[in-house]
Each structure stands twice: as structure tokens, then as C-alpha cells.
Amino acid sequence: MGFSGNCPEVVVNGKRVVMGISFEDTMGSVEAGMGMNRWIAGVVFFFAISMLGTVSMAGEPTEAIRKTTDQILAVLTDPAMKGPDKESERARQIRKAVDERFDWEEMSMRTLARHWKDRTQPERSEFIDLFGSLLERTYLDKVESYSGEKVLYVDEKTEGDYGLVTVKIITHQQTEIEVQYRLKKKGSNWLVYDISIEGVSLVNNYRKQFNSILARSSYNELVEKLRTKLEGKE
Amino acid sequence: MNRFILSQKGNCLPGSSVRFLIWLTTLVLVLGMTSLAHAAGPGPGPSASETSLLAAHTEAHELVRLAYAEDQVSQASQQKGRSQQQAEKTGGEEPSPGSDAWDDETGSIGSIPDPLEPVNRAFFVFNDRMYFWFFKPVGNGYKMVVPELGRICIRNFFTNLIMPIRAISCLLQGKFEGFGIELVRCVVNSTVGFLGFQDVAREALGFQIQDEDLGQAFAFYGIGPGCYLNLPFLGASSLRDTAGWVGELYLNPLDYMVSDFWPNAGFRTFDMLNKTSMRIGEYEALKKAALDPYVAMRDAYYQYRLNQIEK
Numbered sequence: 001m002g003f004s005g006n007c008p009e010v011v012v013n014g015k016r017v018v019m020g021i022s023f024e025d026t027m028g029s030v031e032a033g034m035g036m037n038r039w040i041a042g043v044v045f046f047f048a049i050s051m052l053g054t055v056s057m058a059g060e061p062t063e064a065i066r067k068t069t070d071q072i073l074a075v076l077t078d079p080a081m082k083g084p085d086k087e088s089e090r091a092r093q094i095r096k097a098v099d100e101r102f103d104w105e106e107m108s109m110r111t112l113a114r115h116w117k118d119r120t121q122p123e124r125s126e127f128i129d130l131f132g133s134l135l136e137r138t139y140l141d142k143v144e145s146y147s148g149e150k151v152l153y154v155d156e157k158t159e160g161d162y163g164l165v166t167v168k169i170i171t172h173q174q175t176e177i178e179v180q181y182r183l184k185k186k187g188s189n190w191l192v193y194d195i196s197i198e199g200v201s202l203v204n205n206y207r208k209q210f211n212s213i214l215a216r217s218s219y220n221e222l223v224e225k226l227r228t229k230l231e232g233k234e
Numbered sequence: 235m236n237r238f239i240l241s242q243k244g245n246c247l248p249g250s251s252v253r254f255l256i257w258l259t260t261l262v263l264v265l266g267m268t269s270l271a272h273a274a275g276p277g278p279g280p281s282a283s284e285t286s287l288l289a290a291h292t293e294a295h296e297l298v299r300l301a302y303a304e305d306q307v308s309q310a311s312q313q314k315g316r317s318q319q320q321a322e323k324t325g326g327e328e329p330s331p332g333s334d335a336w337d338d339e340t341g342s343i344g345s346i347p348d349p350l351e352p353v354n355r356a357f358f359v360f361n362d363r364m365y366f367w368f369f370k371p372v373g374n375g376y377k378m379v380v381p382e383l384g385r386i387c388i389r390n391f392f393t394n395l396i397m398p399i400r401a402i403s404c405l406l407q408g409k410f411e412g413f414g415i416e417l418v419r420c421v422v423n424s425t426v427g428f429l430g431f432q433d434v435a436r437e438a439l440g441f442q443i444q445d446e447d448l449g450q451a452f453a454f455y456g457i458g459p460g461c462y463l464n465l466p467f468l469g470a471s472s473l474r475d476t477a478g479w480v481g482e483l484y485l486n487p488l489d490y491m492v493s494d495f496w497p498n499a500g501f502r503t504f505d506m507l508n509k510t511s512m513r514i515g516e517y518e519a520l521k522k523a524a525l526d527p528y529v530a531m532r533d534a535y536y537q538y539r540l541n542q543i544e545k
Contacts, residue, residue: 138523199541208533209526
């Protein structure tokens with residue numbers, strides 16, 4: 001995995017390094033005992049702070065993902081919501097839950113990458129609208145086929161305002177699908193800006209497609225393609 | 235998409251005494267594609283039809299490198315823009331982090347060189363037709379006849395059968411624990427698991443299957459993907475992974491047990507059909523979500539393999 005520098009490791013390494021230095025320093029010092037104590041206190045403090053950091057941070061992004069997932073699963077498993085006639089109502093409720101969690105603007109920005117800065121404000125909001133709808137539709141299609149698969153929350157990493165939550169989905173065919181949510185904290189909310197399925201990032205995948213289209217034609221054509229894709233049957 | 239849609243290669247062409255033939259075919263195929271690509275022209279390259287494959291290749295690398303550099307620059311400026319934006323939005327109370335730590339992660343993954351794109355695209359269309367006209371309808375019929383549990387058992391059987399591929403690939407990468415797990419898995423599943431139809435090792439002992447192959451082992455020794463290949467029937471692959479696939483023909487017990495061409499081809503087709511029956515809908519979903527399904531598949535394959543290799 002790409003995130004080798006997770007919190008506990010850093011803490012362990014940090015502690016070792018600090019201890020090592022402390023020994024060399026205090027051996028030659030007159031106030032050896034005092035220095036040693038201070039170092040130990042420092043190490044303990046450092047440790048405690050990092051622990052506190054991870055403990056208080058841990059869970060927040062995962063809870064955010066869990067909350068949204070549970071909301072969606074509640075809709076999908078609600079007996080009152082079953083049946084094809086309830087499809088639009090189902091979609092509406094799921095869309096509401098997804099909209100609260102997904103940061104379409106951040107996704108659009110990251111996907112257009114260097115082409116984003118050339119866009120005017122109306123162009124940007126139009127793009128967010130179109131691309132967001134496409135992503136939402138893709139996501140809805142994925143969850144609509146839910147039939148009791150198990151969802152396990154296996155890992156979480158945070159770094160400042162960024163979070164990575166790893167989820168495993170166990171299918172009926174006894175295979176595991178690894179899904180990773182990348183989140184960014186905005187205000188007090190953790191919002192998703194990328195999803196990776198088995199290591200394939202959605203944002204990266206769309207960026208490659210958009211770049212390929214933009215290299216051959218124009219931005220307007222890309223928007224046109226998005227629009228026809230959305231209007232397409234189904 | 236899950237691993238099956240992408241790891242189609244592995245079980246579909248016959249092997250054994252005809253392995254040499256397959257070697258030859260693959261070679262001819264790759265060479266043929268190369269010359270075809272020549273005929274198709276190198277696209278926006280500088281010296282039209284004169285460009286050799288190697289030149290096109292290095293050019294692709296150069297393009298990737300340039301794009302990467304440009305990406306970095308634009309990201310830096312974007313960051314500035316973003317922090318300004320955010321400052322405006324939050325009234326400056328919460329400055330954005332100086333460096334977007336994980337932007338790198340999502341921002342600068344390169345792409346796989348694709349000098350053979352015209353040919354690859356042609357085979358992509360061919361595979362698309364093959365899927366919709368043959369594998370999907372037949373797979374759907376098969377699905378109606380054989381219950382899911384049966385299909386899982388059949389899949390498990392074939393998975394257990396090709397244990398040597400995973401075990402040797404583990405060994406080549408120095409993953410001795412994985413090697414051991416594969417051996418134990420094979421012994422347990424082949425006996426208690428009724429010839430591998432039941433994955434007892436995972437269910438009872440928690441010994442997960444080691445997702446390794448020769449392509450990943452090559453990558454371990456620093457061999458890059460080379461270039462992207464979209465092979466007929468086999469789908470998305472790369473030069474390196476195709477070489478790995480050919481090597482796996484020598485490690486697949488099926489080719490030693492069933493050495494006649496047609497029975498061997500029959501087994502492989504059956505295995506492929508069985509797997510296809512379990513992932514009907516995935517390719518459709520990819521096509522529905524993508525603006526350019528070919529590029530989407532190429533990048534998905536690249537990212538998926540990178541992820542596998544890293545593990």
C-alpha cells in the first residue's frame with residue numbers, strides 16, 4: 001500500500017531516535033539525571049500527544065463513511081422501499097445521503113487537474129453539476145445491486161485534514177473487494193473526494209479519460225460528451 | 235471493478251505440447267501489432283512514418299515525464315489557488331495545509347505507454363463484440379443451469395489447480411510466508427476440500443489466497459510494464475504481463491495433465507466461461523460510466539496492476 005508512514009510507526013521511530021539522542025547527550029552532561037528525566041518526560045509527552053492525536057482522530061473519517069453507508073443500506077434493505085415502483089424514491093433518498101458525503105467540487109477539481117484553472121466560474125459549476133451527476137449515477141448503479149454483502153471497516157489513516165478509510169466488501173461469491181475512500185475535512189465534516197476500488201482510483205481514471213479527450217479535441221467537446229453520456233439510455 | 239474483470243488473462247488458450255505454438259503465436263502477434271502500428275502511423279509524433287517502435291516508446295515516456303512535470307507545476311499553482319479559495323470560503327479562519335500530503339497519491343500516478351493504441355483499440359472492439367455476442371449470452375445460459383454454489387466450487391477447483399503459478403511467483407519475490415501458505419492451502423484444499431472444490435483453507439484456517447503471478451514477480455525485479463497491450467480474448471495486458479502469462483503456461487498443471495489440444499482448450503474455455511458467468515455486468519458498468527471505455531480500461535488495468543505489485 002502507498003501509505004507506509006502511518007502514525008504508530010512514526011511514533012515508534014520517533015521514540016527510538018529521541019531515546020538514542022538522549023543517551024549521548026546526557027552521558028556527558030553534569031545534570032545527567034535531570035536531563036535523563038527531562039528526556040523521558042519529553043518522550044512520554046511526545047508519545048501521549050501522538051496517541052491522543054491518533055485516538056481522537058481515529059474513527060472520525062470511518063464514522064463518516066459508516067454513517068453514510070448505513071443510511072444507504074437502510075434505504076436498500078427497508079421492506080417498505082422494495083419494488084420497482086419505489087425506485088425513484090429509493091434513488092432520491094440514497095442521492096441525499098451521498099450528496100451529504102461526497103465533495104463533487106473537489107472531485108471535479110482533482111479530475112480536471114491542470115485544466116481546472118483555465119475554466120471560468122460558470123464553466124466550473126456546470127462541470128461540477130455534470131460530472132457529479134455522472135459519478136452519482138455510477139455510484140447508485142453500484143449500490144442498487146446490493147444484496148446483503150458484508151461491509152468490513154478494516155483500516156483508517158489520517159494526516160491532518162486528510163483521511164483514508166479502507167473498507168472490504170465480501171461478495172456472495174466469496175471474494176473480497178477492497179474499497180478505499182479518500183476524505184478531506186471541511187469545517188467539521190469529512191467529505192469524500194476519491195474512491196478507489198481494488199486500487200483503481202476513480203478520480204485518476206476519469207482524469208486519464210478527460211486528458212485523452214482534451215488532447216484530441218476541446219473542452220467544449222468534453223462537456224458535450226459528458227452531457228450525451230448522461231442523457232444516454234438508462 | 236473487481237479483480238476478475240481485469241485478470242482475464244490466464245485461462246483461455248490451450249497449452250502443453252502446443253506451448254511452443256503459443257509462444258510463436260504470441261511473438262507473431264506482438265510483432266504483427268508492431269508492424270501494424272507502423273502502418274497506422276505514429277500519430278502526432280514528429281517524424282511521421284519513420285518513427286521506430288523504440289522511438290515511439292521513448293517518446294511516450296518523455297510525454298509521460300513532461301505531463302508529470304507539468305502536473306507538478308500546475309498542482310503547485312492550483313494549491314495556491316485552492317488555499318486562496320478556501321481562505322475566502324472559511325473567512326480565513328482555517329488555512330489549508332501548506333502541502334497537500336496526499337495529492338501526490340492521486341495526482342501524479344503516470345500512465346502506461348501505449349504506442350500500439352490503434353491496434354489495441356481494434357482488439358478492444360473485437361473483445362467487446364466477443365463478449366456481447368458470445369461470452370455474455372452463453373454465460374447467462376450457463377448461469378441459469380448451474381447454481382451459484384456450483385460455479386463457486388468450479389472456480390475454486392481451477393484456482394486450486396494453478397497453485398504452482400502463485401507459489402513460484404511468491405518464491406521468486408522472496409515471499410516465503412506466501413509460498414508456505416500456498417503449499418498448505420493446496421494440500422488442505424486438495425484433500426479435505428474435495429480436490430479443491432471447497433476452499434477449506436480460507437474458510438476454516440483463514441489462509442488467504444496469495445494474489446501473485448509471474449508478471450508481478452517480474453515487476454519485483456524492476457521490470458516495467460513495457461507498453462500496454464490489448465490482446466484478443468485475453469483483454470488488457472502489458473508486454474511484461476503477457477510474458478508472464480506465457481511463462482505461466484509452463485507452471486500450469488492443467489497443461490501437463492491434459493496435454494491434447496482440444497480437451498485442453500475445452501477446459502480453459504470452460505474455466506473462462508465459469509468466471510465470466512460470475513462477473514456479468516461489470517464490463518457493462520465500466521462502459522456505462524466511462525467517456526472513453528478504452529482509456530478507462532487501460533488506466534484501470536495499469537492502476538490495478540500497480541496496486542497488486544505494491545502488495
